[in-house]
Amino acid sequence: MKRPRAPLFLKRGSYRKRRLRDGARMLPILGAILMLLPILWTPGETAKADTATDGIYLFAVWIGLVLVAALLAPGLADDRPGDEGEER
Amino acid sequence: MPFNILVLSCLAYVAFLFLVAFLAERRAAMGRIGWLRSPMIYTLSLSIYCTAWTFYGAVGYAARSGLEFVTIYLGPTLVFVGWWLLLRKLVVIGRQQRVTSIADLISSRFGKSNLLGVVVTLLAVVAATPYIALQLQSVTLSFGVFASETPEGWALPDRDSTAIWVAGGLALFTILFGTRNLDAKEQHHGVVLAIAVEAVVKLVALLAVGIFVVWGLAGGPAELFERIDASAIADWDLQPGRWAGLIFVSGAAVICLPRMFQVMIVEDGEERHMARASWAFPLYLLLMSLFIIPIAVMGLERMPEGSNPDMFMLTLPLSEGQGTLAMLAFLGGFSSATSMVIVESIALATMVSNHVVMPIWLRLRPKAAMSGDVRRIVILSRRLAIVGVLTLGYMYYRLSGGSAALAAIGLIAFVGVAQVLPVLLGGLYWRGATRLGAVAGLVTGFAVWAYTLYLPSFGPGAALSVAVFEQGLGGIGWLRPQALFGVEGMDPLLHALFWSMVLNTVAFCLVSLFTFPGPVERMQGAAFVNVFDAEAAGPQGWARGRAEPEALLVMTQRILGKEAALAVFAAEARRQGKDGYLPDATPDFVAGLERRLAGSVGAATAHAMISQIVGRATVSVEDLMAVANETAQIMEYSAELESQREELTRTARQLREANEKLTQLSVQKDAFLSQISHELRTPMTSIRAFSEILTEGDLPPEMVANYGRIIHEEAIRLTRLLDDLLDLSVLENGSVQLNLGLANLQQLIDRALASASHTRPERIFVIHRDLPSENLFVRTDADRLVQVFINLISNARKYCDAAAPELKITVRQRAGRVSVDFVDNGSGIPKQSQGIIFEKFARLTDQTRAGGAGLGLAICREVMANLGGTIGYLPGQGGAAFRVTLPLRLEQQAA
Numbered sequence: 001m002k003r004p005r006a007p008l009f010l011k012r013g014s015y016r017k018r019r020l021r022d023g024a025r026m027l028p029i030l031g032a033i034l035m036l037l038p039i040l041w042t043p044g045e046t047a048k049a050d051t052a053t054d055g056i057y058l059f060a061v062w063i064g065l066v067l068v069a070a071l072l073a074p075g076l077a078d079d080r081p082g083d084e085g086e087e088r
Numbered sequence: 089m090p091f092n093i094l095v096l097s098c099l100a101y102v103a104f105l106f107l108v109a110f111l112a113e114r115r116a117a118m119g120r121i122g123w124l125r126s127p128m129i130y131t132l133s134l135s136i137y138c139t140a141w142t143f144y145g146a147v148g149y150a151a152r153s154g155l156e157f158v159t160i161y162l163g164p165t166l167v168f169v170g171w172w173l174l175l176r177k178l179v180v181i182g183r184q185q186r187v188t189s190i191a192d193l194i195s196s197r198f199g200k201s202n203l204l205g206v207v208v209t210l211l212a213v214v215a216a217t218p219y220i221a222l223q224l225q226s227v228t229l230s231f232g233v234f235a236s237e238t239p240e241g242w243a244l245p246d247r248d249s250t251a252i253w254v255a256g257g258l259a260l261f262t263i264l265f266g267t268r269n270l271d272a273k274e275q276h277h278g279v280v281l282a283i284a285v286e287a288v289v290k291l292v293a294l295l296a297v298g299i300f301v302v303w304g305l306a307g308g309p310a311e312l313f314e315r316i317d318a319s320a321i322a323d324w325d326l327q328p329g330r331w332a333g334l335i336f337v338s339g340a341a342v343i344c345l346p347r348m349f350q351v352m353i354v355e356d357g358e359e360r361h362m363a364r365a366s367w368a369f370p371l372y373l374l375l376m377s378l379f380i381i382p383i384a385v386m387g388l389e390r391m392p393e394g395s396n397p398d399m400f401m402l403t404l405p406l407s408e409g410q411g412t413l414a415m416l417a418f419l420g421g422f423s424s425a426t427s428m429v430i431v432e433s434i435a436l437a438t439m440v441s442n443h444v445v446m447p448i449w450l451r452l453r454p455k456a457a458m459s460g461d462v463r464r465i466v467i468l469s470r471r472l473a474i475v476g477v478l479t480l481g482y483m484y485y486r487l488s489g490g491s492a493a494l495a496a497i498g499l500i501a502f503v504g505v506a507q508v509l510p511v512l513l514g515g516l517y518w519r520g521a522t523r524l525g526a527v528a529g530l531v532t533g534f535a536v537w538a539y540t541l542y543l544p545s546f547g548p549g550a551a552l553s554v555a556v557f558e559q560g561l562g563g564i565g566w567l568r569p570q571a572l573f574g575v576e577g578m579d580p581l582l583h584a585l586f587w588s589m590v591l592n593t594v595a596f597c598l599v600s601l602f603t604f605p606g607p608v609e610r611m612q613g614a615a616f617v618n619v620f621d622a623e624a625a626g627p628q629g630w631a632r633g634r635a636e637p638e639a640l641l642v643m644t645q646r647i648l649g650k651e652a653a654l655a656v657f658a659a660e661a662r663r664q665g666k667d668g669y670l671p672d673a674t675p676d677f678v679a680g681l682e683r684r685l686a687g688s689v690g691a692a693t694a695h696a697m698i699s700q701i702v703g704r705a706t707v708s709v710e711d712l713m714a715v716a717n718e719t720a721q722i723m724e725y726s727a728e729l730e731s732q733r734e735e736l737t738r739t740a741r742q743l744r745e746a747n748e749k750l751t752q753l754s755v756q757k758d759a760f761l762s763q764i765s766h767e768l769r770t771p772m773t774s775i776r777a778f779s780e781i782l783t784e785g786d787l788p789p790e791m792v793a794n795y796g797r798i799i800h801e802e803a804i805r806l807t808r809l810l811d812d813l814l815d816l817s818v819l820e821n822g823s824v825q826l827n828l829g830l831a832n833l834q835q836l837i838d839r840a841l842a843s844a845s846h847t848r849p850e851r852i853f854v855i856h857r858d859l860p861s862e863n864l865f866v867r868t869d870a871d872r873l874v875q876v877f878i879n880l881i882s883n884a885r886k887y888c889d890a891a892a893p894e895l896k897i898t899v900r901q902r903a904g905r906v907s908v909d910f911v912d913n914g915s916g917i918p919k920q921s922q923g924i925i926f927e928k929f930a931r932l933t934d935q936t937r938a939g940g941a942g943l944g945l946a947i948c949r950e951v952m953a954n955l956g957g958t959i960g961y962l963p964g965q966g967g968a969a970f971r972v973t974l975p976l977r978l979e980q981q982a983a
Contacts, residue, residue: 021172028170035162035335039328051154051324052316055381058158062374069169069367076172077363
């Protein structure tokens with residue numbers, strides 16, 4: 001039994017939806033990289049007082065992630081069967 | 089503040105929570121779920137991630153290690169922000185398989201293996217003990233803070249007794265909340281709403297303290313930054329390994345912690361809710377973390393040297409004379425601790441009862457699935473498990489001395505539960521993951537964690553001897569618990585995390601690669617990994633369902649309760665279009681029932697119980713082959729049915745034809761009766777009339793002779809008619825004596841033509857013959873055969889209506905049989921009459937009533953039957969055509 005062939009090109013709506021999901025998959029990776037960044041500039045013992053600035057940086061990244069996730073969430077939760085199908 | 093008031097406010101708070109839970113339960117019971125299951129409640133219920141560790145411990149953590157505390161919240165943030173990757177799949181699987189706990193999920197994925205359920209349960213219970221001890225410790229400490237406030241009024245004589253009171257109270261509260269009923273899907277609307285309320289309380293408390301600290305004590309944000317820079321934790325000592333490791337382990341823990349799994353998947357897992365929580369929960373965590381550093385900094389600045397930084401949340405407001413704020417903070421901390429303990433112990437109790445107690449009980453009493461009250465046993469075992477879990481937590485608290493930093497204790501638990509992660513991820517994304525691999529991975533990870541982190545946490549000389557610490561297990565140097573394989577100088581937590589996760593994953597993958605999964609396991613693996621491909625595909629059918637519906641009902645009642653079970657069965661019966669409460673135990677129904685029961689007692693137990701009723705303990709390859717065999721038999725049977733059906737159709741057609749013939753014959757018979765009487769009467773009438781005239785006398789002699797001749801002719805006609813009738817009845821009875829002998833067919837036809845030429849001698853017939861083909865000898869009764877030929881030729885002479893009549897006689901020999909065709913060039917016999925010409929007294933027309941009573945062809949048919957041959961009408965030959973078939977050599981019949 002052959003599975004129905006997936007369309008090669010999608011309509012604009014479903015294309016957007018898929019890219020939205022791609023974005024949702026990339027977001028945690030981006031977040032992880034941003035959160036691990038302090039390792040690069042705060043190696044162990046430094047004389048500089050960096051708790052305050054690094055704290056601001058981390059919370060800024062955090063808020064950024066929350067905002068982007070909030071923007072993506074409605075589109076992701078909407079799982080109505082999209083207008084999949086070939087571009088014509 | 090008097091201790092009594094403190095205790096009283098705690099009790100009042102608990103009573104309030106209980107009321108909230110009770111109202112929610114009642115509302116849910118009335119079916120008005122509504123906002124009880126909304127994304128907001130869902131997000132708030134997730135906040136049990138933030139326990140007393142967050143509320144008290146985070147400040148202490150920040151005071152000790154600066155910004156590192158935030159890793160515990162960054163991990164979950166990443167997991168939730170990336171919900172599309174993992175959590176969504178978990179939620180869908182959890183809903184589809186009616187998963188009741190993380191142990192149930194793992195057990196279900198690997199072929200409903202009970203062994204795995206036990207391993208995960210054990211791991212979860214052991215890993216939870218430090219975590220529960222942490223909550224007890226924090227509540228005890230917070231009581232202690234208020235106690236020390238009034239030096240002489242009331243002192244806590246013994247911290248351990250406080251802890252035991254707290255543990256007992258929490259156990260009671262949890263039992264009242266969590267085990268009141270045994271729900272079909274292990275959902276506790278009351279508890280969820282209560283922890284949502286607690287989530288608000290702890291957030292408000294923390295924000296209130298934070299705002300007080302920033303604007304009340306520090307004098308605004310700008311001022312605060314200067315204070316941070318001036319504080320002891322101004323220079324943040326980031327250790328890259330710990331930083332990354334802690335983000336990873338907290339991310340793993342938020343997925344694997346039994347209580348997180350409970351609220352995230354079991355209670356109310358829905359994609360819609362998860363979408364909201366994907367940003368709202370990280371936001372909650374952010375708000376909870378926002379004021380940790382300021383509070384820690386101000387605490388370090390204001391509080392005397394040596395005071396416990398874990399209690400800054402309380403001591404700071406108290407020292408500033410903010411009693412009400414301290415009270416709010418106390419309630420916030422109390423909320424954090426109680427909600428964690430309640431949900432954690434409900435989750436653990438579910439796991440213990442479903443994966444440890446029930447299987448043992450079912451094994452000890454195999455008939456119990458039918459006879460015992462399973463509900464009672466399940467609830468009892470859960471209550472005992474709650475008490476057991478809290479007792480273990482209390483014992484850990486006593487053994488560890490109750491003095492360690494809260495965050496350090498919590499991290500031990502985190503690394504413990506993170507051991508489930510490789511198996512979980514493997515199970516969800518890798519179809520090659522096997523049960524034995526999972527067991528190997530979990531046991532390895534559990535052992536390494538216990539040896540390198542859990543047991544050492546009691547301190548040197550407590551669980552592990554000092555010698556083991558220094559020389560390694562059995563004196564082997566590379567087995568030192570904090571320097572495995574000779575890796576020294578690593579942070580102990582990171583060391584344990586690294587080795588346990590690496591060895592766990594390696595064991596899991598290697599054993600999976602080299603083992604072969606069983607049939608159920610493979611089906612479940614496919615169902616889990618490809619969950620989005622075929623949402624409806626069940627794990628396995630009860631194809632050979634021989635279950636008695638009544639037995640199923642009895643068992644379901646024991647688990648779901650009488651009314652719920654009856655409702656389920658009645659609904660199914662209605663769906664099947666039956667009255668009453670007993671539907672047929674179709675495979676679909678049994679599979680659905682199993683999932684429903686799995687919601688109460690776990691997949692493995694439900695499977696075992698259904699198996700006992702259906703009469704199948706496990707599914708083996710033999711079973712599957714038997715099923716396949718059965719399918720083949722069914723297919724064969726249906727093919728047989730199909731052929732039977734065709735035969736029936738054929739028979740019906742024949743019957744219909746026979747019926748038509750009978751109807752026609754009956755009409756003919758009526759016609760004949762009048763005809764035969766007519767046939768018999770006509771000669772009889774003439775005979776009577778002429779014989780009367782003759783008896784009167786006085787007749788000229790020529791008249792007498794004439795009348796006598798007429799009487800004679802009529803008598804002959806009568807005799808011939810009676811002869812025919814007699815002949816026919818003899819032939820029909822089969823009692824005719826055949827006079828067999830060799831005869832030349834050509835001569836027979838010659839004889840027949842000569843005899844038949846007397847019929848209507850005035851007509852000139854052209855006879856077409858093929859003499860050479862006729863020249864063959866047949867062994868038969870020559871006289872009878874000639875009788876048939878004469879009849880056919882006479883008929884042709886009588887009825888052929890062509891102007892220049894012709895008769896064609898063809899002889900063929902084939903396979904021991906001879907066929908002789910007589911075809912004339914008349915108009916033939918109409919189709920509707922072809923069926924009846926061989927019947928007795930059938931006469932098609934009255935136009936040429938040349939003797940005979942319509943018995944000729946009937947006699948022919950009987951003769952041919954006696955000669956072992958047939959006679960039939962050949963349609964479509966351009967005229968009336970008859971075919972006589974007879975065997976070349978007729979043997980004397982045995983009969």
